[in-house]
Amino acid sequence: DAGVIQSPRHEVTEMGQEVTLRCKPISGHDYLFWYRQTMMRGLELLIYFNNNVPIDDSGMPEDRFSAKMPNASFSNLKIQPSEPRDSAVYFCASSLSNLQETQYFGPGTRLLVL
Amino acid sequence: EDQVTQSPEALRLQEGESSSLNCSYTVSGLRGLFWYRQDPGKGPEFLFTLYSAGEEKEKERLKATLTKKESFLHITAPKPEDSATYLCAVQALTGANNLFFGTGTRLTVIP
Numbered sequence: 001d002a003g004v005i006q007s008p009r010h011e012v013t014e015m016g017q018e019v020t021l022r023c024k025p026i027s028g029h030d031y032l033f034w035y036r037q038t039m040m041r042g043l044e045l046l047i048y049f050n051n052n053v054p055i056d057d058s059g060m061p062e063d064r065f066s067a068k069m070p071n072a073s074f075s076n077l078k079i080q081p082s083e084p085r086d087s088a089v090y091f092c093a094s095s096l097s098n099l100q101e102t103q104y105f106g107p108g109t110r111l112l113v114l
Numbered sequence: 115e116d117q118v119t120q121s122p123e124a125l126r127l128q129e130g131e132s133s134s135l136n137c138s139y140t141v142s143g144l145r146g147l148f149w150y151r152q153d154p155g156k157g158p159e160f161l162f163t164l165y166s167a168g169e170e171k172e173k174e175r176l177k178a179t180l181t182k183k184e185s186f187l188h189i190t191a192p193k194p195e196d197s198a199t200y201l202c203a204v205q206a207l208t209g210a211n212n213l214f215f216g217t218g219t220r221l222t223v224i225p
């Protein structure tokens with residue numbers, strides 16, 4: 001298996017632009033998680049899905065952030081409009097269960113908003 | 115307030131020089147404490163879960179221990195390939211958004 005696939009790996013954009021981050025989970029995994037990592041705050045869980053349905057989005061920082069999972073093999077995280085403070089590494093993870101210890105992380109997308 | 119603090123922020127060791135990383139936490143009811151390894155440019159890789167005070171887990175040169183207030187990751191006779199950032203996280207028993215990560219300890223093992 002190729003593992004969790006994320007694209008793009010790097011994204012540089014200007015403030016105010018829309019940003020779309022993409023994730024392909026491991027085949028057969030029913031859970032998908034989006035995280036954000038910064039030097040100051042560490043890793044934070046933003047939202048997670050089970051069977052394509054959002055279960056807990058309480059970590060999404062504000063209305064500028066949205067995430068969807070239209071099918072079992074794809075999810076996207078959108079930021080509109082983007083701001084410099086959104087600069088971070090965004091990770092997607094997938095799992096067979098909602099247990100933290102069973103998650104496999106993707107390589108991340110490094111986002112820089114100028 | 116639930117939170118996790120890791121120390122030191124960075125640690126340089128000579129190959130073979132054993133040491134410990136610390137993870138202090140406060141949480142309203144602990145479901146589990148997790149240790150991860152993260153290599154540059156990659157996502158975290160799960161290492162251990164600890165559920166209750168007194169529990170210990172081992173894997174090769176790594177041993178994780180847990181008390182009611184902190185966890186230690188002991189590294190015995192480290193090798194250069196152990197160089198990475200080690201993350202600690204705690205998950206509370208209840209509540210939404212109940213997962214809290216520390217900012218990590220960046221370990222460098224010098225040959």
